[in-house]
Amino acid sequence: MVKFLVIGGGGKVAQYFTKHAVEAGHQVHSVIRNDGHSDELTKLGAKIHILSLEDANVPDLVSLFTEVKPDIVIFAAGSGGNPPGPEVIDYQGAVKVFDALESSNTKRLILIGAVDVRTRDKGWPDWYNDEDKETSNKVWKAIPTYLDAKLKAEIELHKRKQIQFTVIRPGGLTLEPAGKVELGKTHLKQTSRELVAKVILAISTKKGAEGLTIDVIDGEGSIDDEVIKVIDNETDAWTG
Template sequence: MVKFIIIGGGGKVAQYFTKQAVEEGHEVHSVIRNDGHSDELKKIGAKIHILSLEDASVPDFTSLFTEVNPDVVVFAAGAGGKEPGPDVIDYQGAVKIFDAMESSNKKRLILVGAVDVRTRDKGWPDWYNDEDKSTSDRVWKAIPTYLDAKLKAEIELHKRKQIQFTVVRPGGLTLDSAGQVQLGKTHLKQTSRELVGKVILAIATRKGLEGLTIDVMDGEGSIEDELTNVVDNEIDAWTG
């Protein structure tokens, strides 16, 4: 049994993850900003903690981590185009969690990022085709503040030597049922939210994926086979 704390527990990816984890016998502590999702989370077996990434302090999260003593922290929070915005939630909120993990000596983190988060002045990733480049330009033009906040969070995370992280970067999120998957260096496509939840759980319960940044797309492989491929080839999609 693995004990999880998931930040941003009310989101759809987080709820899929929570349901799957509880069904497999794990314990999930879901952190949400208010009680709006409490009933639905309790129905799927989550233990609820109300703390706002915007308003709570690092000591608040440190106290929570010390009290719950999780094996794995999952950061799945996102502003979603709403106030207070991605810089406050996706960047500053993530940094609060990094600080609280270090203060409470919690090491294992899975961070849900976004595909194509990168320092663009370094040029294109070498596996991108023309369609990927067109998609990248379009998405960065549409949601630059969000992607920039995700990038800053990842850059900061790479400085935290105490934290054993894996970054999961889904593509364009859909409400489709989970199917097969492609992991690692992928093209810019769509990803089922349910599938992302399954991938997070698989990563959290498997050794050898620490320090990797893994793109997640709908594909044609099984999660276990694709993770084995990532480990065997030491695929790291980090392009910061």
């Protein structure tokens, strides 16, 4: 059994994760900003903790981590384009969690990012085709603040040598049922939210994904085969 602590537990990916993790015999502690999702998460089998990432300070998070003693923390929080916005939640909130992980000596973190989060002045990734480049330009024009917050969070995370992190980067999120997958260095396409949750669960229960940044896209492979591929061949993952 793995004990998970999910920050941002009310989101759709987090709820799918809770469902599949509990069904697999794991324990899930779900952190939500208010009681709006508590009934549905309780029905899924989660243990609920009310804590606003916007309002919480690092000692608040340290107390929570010390109380729960999770094996793995999952950062699934996101502003979703709503106030207080990505700078506060996706970046500053993430940094609070990084600080709390270090202060509480909690090692393992899985962070949900987004595909194409990168330092754009370095040029195009060499596997991008013309369609990827067009999609990238459109998305960065549409939601630059969100992508910039995600990028700053990842850059900060790479400075934290005590944290054993894996970054999971889904494409455009859909509500389609989980199907097959492509992991690693992918093209810019869509991703089922349920598929993201299943990939996180698979990654979290295998050794070797620490330090990897992995794109997750609807594809043609099985989750287990694709996870083994990126773990065994780290060139299939990237750090942006």
